[in-house]
Amino acid sequence: MTRSSSAPVLGADAGAPDPDAAISIRGLVKRYGEFTAVDGLDLDIRRGEIFALLGPNGAGKTTTVEICEGYRPRDGGEVRVLGEDPADGGRAWKAQLGIVLQSGAGDSALTCRELLRAQASYFADPRDPDEVLELVGLTEKAKSRGRSLSGGQRRRLDVALGIVGRPTLLFLDEPTTGFDPEARRQFWSLIRSLRDLGTTMLLTTHYLDEAEALADRVGVIARGRLVEVAVPAELGGRASAPAIVHWTEDGVRRSEATATPTAFVRELAGRFSGEVPDLAVNRPTLEDVYLTMIGEPS
Numbered sequence: 030m031t032r033s034s035s036a037p038v039l040g041a042d043a044g045a046p047d048p049d050a051a052i053s054i055r056g057l058v059k060r061y062g063e064f065t066a067v068d069g070l071d072l073d074i075r076r077g078e079i080f081a082l083l084g085p086n087g088a089g090k091t092t093t094v095e096i097c098e099g100y101r102p103r104d105g106g107e108v109r110v111l112g113e114d115p116a117d118g119g120r121a122w123k124a125q126l127g128i129v130l131q132s133g134a135g136d137s138a139l140t141c142r143e144l145l146r147a148q149a150s151y152f153a154d155p156r157d158p159d160e161v162l163e164l165v166g167l168t169e170k171a172k173s174r175g176r177s178l179s180g181g182q183r184r185r186l187d188v189a190l191g192i193v194g195r196p197t198l199l200f201l202d203e204p205t206t207g208f209d210p211e212a213r214r215q216f217w218s219l220i221r222s223l224r225d226l227g228t229t230m231l232l233t234t235h236y237l238d239e240a241e242a243l244a245d246r247v248g249v250i251a252r253g254r255l256v257e258v259a260v261p262a263e264l265g266g267r268a269s270a271p272a273i274v275h276w277t278e279d280g281v282r283r284s285e286a287t288a289t290p291t292a293f294v295r296e297l298a299g300r301f302s303g304e305v306p307d308l309a310v311n312r313p314t315l316e317d318v319y320l321t322m323i324g325e326p327s
């Protein structure tokens with residue numbers, strides 16, 4: 030689906046940016062030479078929510094996020110982040126942001142505690158570095174040098190560095206790349222506890238299960254435009270999509286799309302004396318609807 034100029038604005042109310050939103054974007058445009066990387070994007074992220082930005086490689090996610098962080102200039106549109114234009118954001122505004130980049134600070138000869146203390150010293154009201162180490166599960170590594178940590182531990186250190194300044198708004202760029210499954214679960218619970226503390230988070234990820242587990246809402250970007258914003262369970266009309274019932278009959282694998290799978294299975298059960306062979310009832314997964322949205326065959 031492509032948004033024409035007359036289509037309703039997705040994820041945002043039309044008109045001026047919303048000053049009460051954590052992030053409010055209207056008609057954002059970014060060009061690199063002749064190439065338009067962000068092509069009229071509108072988005073509102075509410076205070077206190079976890080918002081996941083999904084999209085294929087090159088869709089424009091990092092460009093959009095870096096414009097919001099004040100690290101990249103834009104060519105058009107309006108952006109307000111915590112009520113200010115990032116292009117003019119001063120020190121007090123920057124101090125309210127936490128940023129966890131893809132390539133972090135891990136490769137350091139300083140210890141985790143030293144790195145956190147140094148980072149904390151830039152802020153007026155930082156969190157206690159030892160409390161932050163505990164929050165990210167690195168208490169036992171407080172005296173270890175950054176460069177001696179494993180990949181997953183370094184990402185946790187990156188998050189620790191991102192939150193020690195007590196940010197109102199935290200940007201997380203593919204935060205769990207390289208994590209083992211247990212570390213990802215632990216990281217997810219850390220993100221939830223930060224939300225409970227009132228932190229707004231903008232997360233980019235390629236893991237759809239991560240978006241589903243964490244995000245209050247997800248936005249899908251493709252070719253520099255926002256193609257949908259929804260709560261994960263409703264993305265792409267998932268909640269109302271027909272169920273697909275699969276079974277085997279007369280040695281042939283069959284399937285039927287139905288809005289009333291219970292009634293259909295009851296009717297099917299009447300045709301067999303025992304179990305319905307190979308019975309399965311599926312609904313579209315987040316991955317199915319996402320791949321359809323970005324134009325890939327699922």
Ligand SMILES: Nc1ncnc2c1ncn2[C@@H]1O[C@H](COP(=O)(O)OP(=O)(O)OP(=O)(O)O)[C@@H](O)[C@H]1O
Pocket residue numbers: 061066084085086087088089090091092093
């Ligand atoms: N500094 C730059 N100069 C020229 N082109 C750029 C520059 N930065 C990004 N682009 C291009 O803009 C497009 C959007 O890039 P961006 O990094 O925003 O995508 P992304 O959605 O974050 O991708 P990924 O999932 O791979 O991180 C890409 O086609 C990219 O090649």
